[in-house]
Amino acid sequence: MANRQQRDQILGVTFSLNNRDEKAWRSELEQFWQQWMANLNGAMPDMMLNGVDAGQRSALFSFTRQVQGLHSYIAQMLEDILYNDEHHRPMLRGVYLTSARQVGQMDDLFTQSASAQYHLGSQAFPTWPAGDTLPYFTQALFEEVLLAEPNLAAENRLWLSRNRRQLYTFSTVSALVIVAMWGGWHYFYQKNYQAGEEVLAQAKNFLSVPPPDGDDRYGHLQLPLLNPIRDATLAYGNYHEKKSFLTDMALYQGDGVGPYVEGTYLKLLEQRFLPSLMQGLLDDLNRAPAGSEEKLEILRVMRMMEDGSKRNNGLVGQYMRARWSKAFHGQRDLQAQLLTHLDYALAHTDWKGQRDRDNQDALARFAPFIKPMKQAQQELSALTINQRVYQNLRLKAQDTLSAPVNLRDQIGPSFDSVFIAGNESRLVIPQFLTDYFVRQDKELVELTEMDSWVLNLPLKTNKYSDTDQGNIQREITELYVGDYTAHWRAAMNNLEVRDFEDLPQAISAIEQVISGEQPIKRALQILSDNTRPPELGGALSDKEKQALLAQSDYRLLNRISRDFAPETGVLVEHGDKGSALQSVYQKLMALHRYLLAIQNSPVPGKAALQAVQLRLDQNNSDAIFEVQQMAKNLPEPLNRWVGDLAEQAWRVVMMEAVRSLEVEWNETVVKQYQTYLAGRYPFNPAATEDVPLSEFDRFFRPDGTLDTFYKQSLKPFVENNLTTGTDGRELIRPDVLKQLAVADRIRTTFFTPQNGLGTAFAIEPVSLTGNKRRGLLNLDGQLVDYAHGRSNVAHLVWPNSMRAGTESRLTLMPDRSNAAPRSLSFTGPWAQLRLINSGKLTNVQPGAFDVRFAVDGGEITYRIYMDESDNPFAGGLFSQFRLPDTLY
Incomplete structure (x- = not known):
């Protein structure tokens, strides 16, 4: 009985393609048949004895003989097929034998015949599968021969689709x-x-x-x-x-x-x-x-x-x-x-x-x-050993440690809203000045190797005894402590409260300090974290605590902590009293409410001005003053930060007050100046239009427009030296103060407490050229007549008349009877000043000067006497007056 593998094999012969000999298949078929028969005859004795029973031996022998005789029959049948039609001769590719047993379904022919004869319906199951059908020599035949032969079997649709898809993909x-x-x-x-x-x-x-x-x-x-x-x-x-x-x-x-x-x-x-x-x-x-x-x-x-x-x-x-x-x-x-x-x-x-x-x-x-x-x-x-080791330690730390501690980053985004660094480099603390140093005890001496190589020192100088190493450690520790405290103090001193531009910025900064990210507390906490020894946990036994206290790194940190105890002590809470920083927050909260009340008032500028006046005039104790007083009793750097916050708060309040004053300045002072005074004579010597005396009087007189504004608004700032803030920034422009001083000179020169507008001076003729026999000076109706001879001093006033058409004239009369007099004249309220200023000044002395006039080829000289301090003819008295539009 053949096994499955043997049943699946091919039984047959595939002929070679030989175009020259069309009957070569005969020899190949005969060769296959002989080989097959040789295999059957060789296997038959064993099968006779072991493979079949006695009743099947005769059938087995007959089968081999039948197969032997089948060769000639198959050869004859193939020749008939091949040579039956010479025009359509098929190609012979091989001869294969397969199982003769039925594979598929079985039919009940008797029942089907009876049903057809008597016209009965079809059966429910007309066929049924054969249970013991076994194909022989078929499986490999289809896969390896028939389907593998080109054009022997047509491809099905699914195979073609899959093949095309694979081909397309490939x-x-x-x-x-x-x-x-x-x-x-x-x-x-x-x-x-x-x-x-x-x-x-x-x-x-x-x-x-x-x-x-x-x-x-x-x-x-x-x-x-x-x-x-x-x-x-x-x-x-x-x-x-x-x-x-x-x-x-x-x-x-x-x-x-x-x-x-x-x-x-x-x-x-x-x-x-x-x-x-x-x-x-x-x-x-x-x-x-x-x-x-x-x-x-x-x-x-x-x-x-x-x-x-x-x-x-x-x-x-x-x-x-x-x-x-x-x-x-x-x-x-x-x-x-x-x-x-x-x-x-x-x-x-x-x-x-x-x-x-x-x-x-x-x-x-x-x-x-x-x-x-x-x-x-x-x-x-020649450097000492400890200096060299310490320098090497700093060098190694700089090269191996992570990025340094940046106070700006550590404090957070609120840093710029409160602080400003005087020196940006001092915001950066090297990691060397943290807890790195205390971990280097065993490496301090090893660090000398690099500098020994740099300095080309013999190797033996790097070998130190235990005593030497101990001394080096102590000396380096002293250097480190000094360096550590200097850097951290410099970093804290480098933090300054920034200048606030206006009231909202100051309020926002104080809000950050007391309720936001609290940058002041954060800065002090960073200092505390880097200068405080680790706390002894309650879980440690007394022996473990003593061992920890005895460690060199703990003693070092404890020493540094004592140096910064005043700075970090403000963070320590004292029972129900809280910490000193919390007391500061309470005062800052009051300051915040004070500033917020000014900002939320209907007119913040007026409220700020009132607050400034209350503090200056009545020495009133406000929230700003209380914060300033509290700052005096705080340790560094908190006292400086709190004091600067108060100073900046006072500064923005004054700035808000000055802004309010500027509105009034423009409406009451600048507007009148620009309308009636600016660009007119005497403020512009070349102008043809004069300043009306009434407007000049209203603007410059004591308790006039300018004087009233100064006394009511600016005087508290000027007399209390508040024109410049504590930070050196100006609250009131210097040129405003300069122009106020010029206005005061104009006021004292042209105004008197008894008579109001007016100034007095004396004039004396000095000389007259020979081609003129007489000079007549008419100043607002005040006559000064001079002919060659003795002169007299005349006392005059300005203005002598408030009429708009007032004339001042100088007339020179020639010595010839047939020649007409010639004059130099000006009209208007400022005619006297125009006439005198048109002459040429000579012989200028304190309290007197000469003025020479040239008219029609002749000249006359007058000497004018006046008070040196109140000289109405002083050069630049009016031309220097330029009133600014803004106060700050």
Whole structure:
């Protein structure tokens, strides 16, 4: 009995395609049949004995004989089929034998025949499946021969659809892969081609740049040479990082071009760039104070720049970045270019290594630096051990720790609404001045190794006994405590309350202090967090507490905490009384309500002015005064911050009052001045229109428009020295005060308490030219007659008449009888001043001056006497008066 695998195999022969011999199939069929029969005959003895029972042996023998005889029958049948029609001869591909047993359904033929004869309906189940049907030699035949033969069996619709879909998918994916690969090759080809072009272009650019001239101490003069050659070096990217053969899809050319161009670039860095930087550092080294930390820092950078054995690229880059930033402030691109060249030089050059290999060029370039660096090493070697270790500790902390503590960021967004930094750099506290130091006990002495290398000290000086290390630790601790307290005090002192521009800004700032983000409390809390030792938890036993108290880091923090106890003590709560800061908040809340009442009044400016007057006139104690008094009893820096808040609050209240005054100033003072006085005579000497005396009187007289405004509004500010705030900023413009002083001179000159508007002076004729026999001066009806001879002093007043048509005239009469007199005249209320000012002043003395008039070829001179302090003819008395439109 055959197993399943044997039943699924093929039984038959496939003929070869032989176009030359059409009957070759006969031999192949005969060969198959003989082989088959040989297999049957070989297997028959065993099957006779073991495979079948006695009744089947005869049938088995007969089967083999039948198969033997079947060969000739099949051969004859195939010949009849093939050669029956010469025009339509089929192709013979093989002969295959399969099972003769029925596979499928069984029919009940008797029942079907009876149903058809008697016209009965069909059965419910006319057929049923055969339960023991087994196909032989069929499964593999269809899969491997019949269906595999081209055009032998037609494809079904589902197979065709699936096949087309697979073919389309495969074709699409293949096309995309081909396009992607072609695009990638094209891209990387173009990329490398463009990189090659870039190398050639930068090389030509490099060759066209002449060597730089001048004294180069920062390396910037080398940039025209370095930039193109660096661009050429990196045109293909950093070939050091691209080691794979498949880089750029195997088209990468940088590994061939890069080393060649890089050699030129490194030579420029070694021969030009680094020596120029070293020369600049050498100049700084020579200028640095002897034995200073600055000098040690410069020497450290120089040693690391020329020796790669213990080079710290980050430290060198940080120092040079700061140096370039100071030299080329605002030139960010230039600084970035210098830094990129420095980074490449630090990563790929070793000046010291070349000198050790007896490179003559390296030795020659370093020769100018040998003597100065040795002298600096000898000088700095005199530093004490503790100073060197402490400097190294700070250096290591700067290089390894995270970003420093920035008080602006720590306080939060409300910082700018309340504080302003006097020095931005002091807002930054290095992480070294936190709890970093106390974790370095075992590393303090190890940090001397770097500076020992910098100073070229023998190794044996780095080996210290336990006693030496203990002394170093104590001395460094003293340095650290002093540095720590100095930095944090400077940081707190650097925080100042900002100047408020107006009342709403002051109110908003105080709200932030008492109920918002509380920046003042936040600043003090940051100070407390960084100066307070850790609290001893209640879960610790007495032994554990004693062990903690005995630790050096706890003792150090406890010592620092005592130094800042007054500053941080305001945060400590004392039972029901609360903390000192809470008491400050209560006063600030009262100040907030005080300012809010002014702002919410119908006219805030009037309310502010009333508050200022109450405080100045009646010495009233208000919320601002109470905060100022409280600030005097607070510790630093809280007393300064609270006092500044009160001062700023007082300042914005005064500013609000001045703004209110400015409205009144424009409506009552400036408007009258611009309407009746500005641009007219005597304020404008060239004007033809005069200022009416009534308006002049109304504006300048005692208790007039200007004087009344000053006494009622500005006088409290001026007499109490409040024209300038405590911060030095002006509340009332200086030119306003200057013009008020000029107005006061005008008032005292032209007004008297008894007679009001008017001024007196005396005039005396001095001389008259010979071609004139008489001079007659008429000043508002006041006559001064003069002929050659003795003169008299005449006492005159101005104004002598309030009439608008008043005339002042000077008439000179000629000595010839047939000649007519000639005159110089002016009309109007200011005619006297116009006439006198038209003459030429001479012989000016305190209290008197001469004025000479020229009329019709003759001249007459008068001497005018007046009070020196109240001179109505003083130059610039009116022309200097220019009333500003604003008060602040």
